[in-house]
Amino acid sequence: MKRRTFLAGTVLAGATLLSTLLPAVGGIATASAASLTKVTFIQEWPVADGFWIPWILGKDKGFYAQEGIDLEIVAPPTVADTMKFLGTGRANVAFTTVMDIIFAKEQGAPVEAIGRYGKENNWGVISEQGKRYTVAELKGKSVGIYNDAWTKAQLALMLKSAGLTLNDVKMVTAADDTVPLLLQKRVDVITGITNAEGTEMTTTGKQQPEFLPAIAHGVPNTPIFMFAGNQQWLKANPQLAKAFMRATEKSIAYAVAHPDEGVQAFATAYSKAYDPIYIKQQWSDTIPLLSPVDSKSLQLDAAIWQSLLTAIKAEGIVKAPLPADQYFSNQYLP
Known part of the structure; x- marks a missing residue:
């Protein structure tokens, strides 16, 4: 499985754009498509991987539709494009890395973290x-x-x-x-x-x-993956952003509790990019990082962010980081 680096800027040669609108066909009744508001959710990687299982399954079960959201899950053409899509407003929210957010902010992009994916640096x-x-x-x-x-x-x-x-x-x-x-x-x-x-x-x-x-051994315990939002979109659509995070939290909880159902939803959505042995094991390896799913699962912590910013400044990665609270907001969490 070819993996990502932790920072934006690495280009995957020959990658193609994967854009999918997953049908909400679960057993839960949902609002009509005409009453839903589209939210474009850009991913961190050009090829689908097991990290996406919660929102794939959540959309399938109707959790996003229940919140009035028509969720569009989009993969970027390259790993360097996730924050470009988010910063320019071509995407409303993103699944990305903590360092991508920091570097985007350093370049003046209007983005901020709105939740974490996982509880530690693994x-x-x-x-x-x-x-x-x-x-x-x-x-x-x-x-x-x-x-x-x-x-x-x-x-x-x-x-x-x-x-x-x-x-x-x-x-x-x-x-x-x-x-x-x-x-x-x-x-x-x-x-x-x-x-x-x-x-x-x-x-x-x-x-x-x-x-x-x-x-x-001395490395800050900052979760690697994050949910982020375009700040202009967040400001204009605070209730929609909260609805997205509510549905995402519910989706994570359900996917953790129903791992086989999550793997099957992934297989249905991405059959051409599907390695069943790898994806099943990857989701099994991811569940402990997300568990237990509770009211604080997605919450971001200023002290943890500050420890990361202090470390990267000391290593010369970012010369003048902003105050920690300028990189994230918890106001859209359930």
Whole structure:
């Protein structure tokens, strides 16, 4: 499974635009199509993946229609286009990464986070089954990485916790997927997240990978994925934005409680981009990051945002970050 980097700007060669309007055909009665308001929801990745299961299933069950929303789920042509669509108003809301939001704000884009997807940063160092390392033991080892600033910053912070620097390891850059580097034994460890690279190690590598969590070694515990909105649209449509977040929270809760139904909804919607073994495992690996689903599941925290901003400023990723509360708002949450 070819994975994303954490920052915008990486272009997926040959990617095509996938735009789908999923039918609301669940067992719940919904309002007529004429009475619904279209909300365009741009995704973080040009190819459908298991992270999208809640809103795919939620639309299918009629949760968005119940809130008066005709949800249009759109995949961008490249990973660099998600925030372009959101910032220019071609999309109303987005599923994106925390670093994409920060970089978009640095460029003056009218975007802000309106909810989190997951409760922690599940990035770290992954190694083959049975080959567990401490941070100190990474000295002299080869590390498969993605060529983006935040990946290197997180790795640098981890190494710093053991008195090491990036110069103490041999970094091997993957074009779009670190997992083959590890499976082909071209590196000792790779960087990645539990429900992407970790999932691929399980499905492709047929093993249970070892995971060294970054948050246990000096990296801020900021969830990687976020829901974001165009600020002009949010200001003009506050009730609609709240309705979107209510439906999304309900969709996440339902998808977590009904994993097989979620995987089947994904299969129906994206049969041509569907790897059943991977998607089922990816959703299984994602559920723990979302659970338990409660009133605070989507809530954003200023202290956690500030810890991230402090870290990226120290690493020179953003020279003059804004105050934490200028990047997000909780006012649209249920």
